[in-house]
């Protein structure tokens with residue numbers, strides 16, 4: 001059956017997010033919120049035997065979006081509950097390719113504010129308003145979703161409110177819900193005050209710890225019909241004291257409703273065969289051409305142009321999560337070995353300065369670029385031999401998937417999505433990278449020494465590169481998993 005003559009009622013999904021590329025993107029959530037809905041809309045037979053999936057995205061009408069689109073279509077104006085003085089909201093419609101996107105405007109989403117404010121109280125106000133408005137919007141569309149799919153703390157309140165409305169208002173009674181957790185520690189804890197102002201009651205869910213009863217993410221986790229973590233590994237980890245951020249016992253009570261689905265990569269955007277940022281495009285069959293990229297990058301960085309010296313790269317937010325300090329200490333401990341390293345990143349000033357100190361200490365082998373730079377990141381993926389990713393925790397991680405697709409083998413801590421997406425050279429005959437067990441410089445150094453040994457055998461190395469480049473990390477498989485989840489939820493009796 002082609003999509004055009006499929007007479008079945010579509011599966012209707014309202015997808016809520018704080019950001020979505022290319023309209024408004026800060027990080028990985030922005031990539032997912034574009035790519036997953038688009039992949040869902042494109043699912044068809046023989047891969048997907050269900051009905052057409054009508055996904056629609058809802059975003060705050062950020063200033064950044066206003067600058068990018070022309071004349072969005074006015075959809076509705078309505079009031080958002082706010083005791084004493086209901087707040088006016090407006091919804092507009094635009095699109096990303098053929099994905100419909102609703103944009104919510106209102107006083108708590110002021111045009112001059114960035115997607116995420118430096119002031120967490122402002123974000124609490126903004127995303128509480130946005131979550132309530134997104135739910136209210138449904139009553140102004142001639143379209144009732146089967147599923148509301150919320151993402152992270154910013155849109156979690158919508159599911160909590162949905163749970164109330166389901167009992168009071170027929171319009172909402174059959175809607176099911178999913179919450180995807182992209183990063184558990186970010187729970188929206190500074191939203192309590194705003195939520196009180198909107199008259200949102202504390203949760204009476206006895207399974208929640210007392211401190212969490214007015215935090216957006218825990219409220220979403222307690223009311224979502226289904227919880228998805230962005231990798232199977234992370235789904236397990238969030239139920240342990242080490243990664244559960246105090247919610248592990250509560251999450252254990254919801255164990256049956258927690259599933260892990262690895263994020264995909266937009267394989268059109270990240271393709272070494274078409275990437276114009278590279279001096280030399282290549283694919284797994286023309287991998288020998290790749291060394292031209294390394295040569296140019298080494299030249300531009302003032303390094304000796306020598307194929308035999310392994311080029312280590314880091315492309316990362318400079319944040320505790322990412323274990324940059326572990327890499328710095330580990331590299332220092334391995335300073336006697338032959339390698340060159342380039343670090344691209346920005347963020348925590350202390351980590352920025354630790355990177356600069358490493359560069360000052362080893363000027364002949366370390367370069368540090370403190371900035372966000374898409375083009376240079378692409379050149380690094382297309383030239384580097386080893387990507388260093390010593391994350392303390394990593395819900396999924398896209399960087400390692402990009403590196404693999406560009407023939408740069410990851411050396412990563414065996415955690416969360418890194419463990420799920422990298423096949424380790426010490427445990428498999430068909431490896432795609434290197435994993436080390438502990439978030440410590442010692443464990444990192446051991447892993448690095450092993451990876452450098454493998455690098456010295458060009459044939460083995462190239463086999464690994466070719467294998468890593470061919471791994472299918474596209475969205476098709478994860479989109480199918482979400483589609484099956486939606487279908488199962490819709491079919492479940494309430």
Ligand code: ADP
Pocket residue numbers: 027028029315316317344345346371372373374377396397398399400402
């Ligand atoms: P997270 O979303 O936790 O930051 P991911 O690995 O999921 O980590 O995604 C990070 C994305 O941001 C990748 O696309 C990576 O290339 C990109 N990135 C991170 N830091 C930089 C930087 N300084 N310059 C360019 N791109 C960066």
